Amino acid sequence: MWEQVKEYSEKNMLENYELDTLRKKxxxxxxxxxxxxxxxxxxxxxxxxxxxxxxxxx
Structure with a gap:
């Protein structure tokens, strides 16, 4: 279960980074x-x- 939490956390971080990049563009x-x-x-x-x-x- 902790692996899933870690995986989702990483995905969330990457998506937030992508969202921030798109907002700047x-x-x-x-x-x-x-x-x-x-x-x-x-x-x-x-x-x-x-x-x-x-x-x-x-």
Whole structure:
């Protein structure tokens, strides 16, 4: 029985570590999204009221 307790304890520890790692990855992705949203807002604000012209060569 103690072996099972030890085994479950180890599994629990590994799963908690994996969960913490995934939470950190999610937090990093959220920060990246917020940064990109801020950059988009800056670009939108800088283009405010200006006509948007696409440059191309025929």
């Amino acid at each position: 999610i937090e990093a992705h959220v920060e990246e999204i917020l940064l990109k949203e801020g950059q988009i807002t800056i670009v939108k604000d800088s283009l405010n009221g200006r006509p948007f012209r696409i440059l191309y060569s025929p």
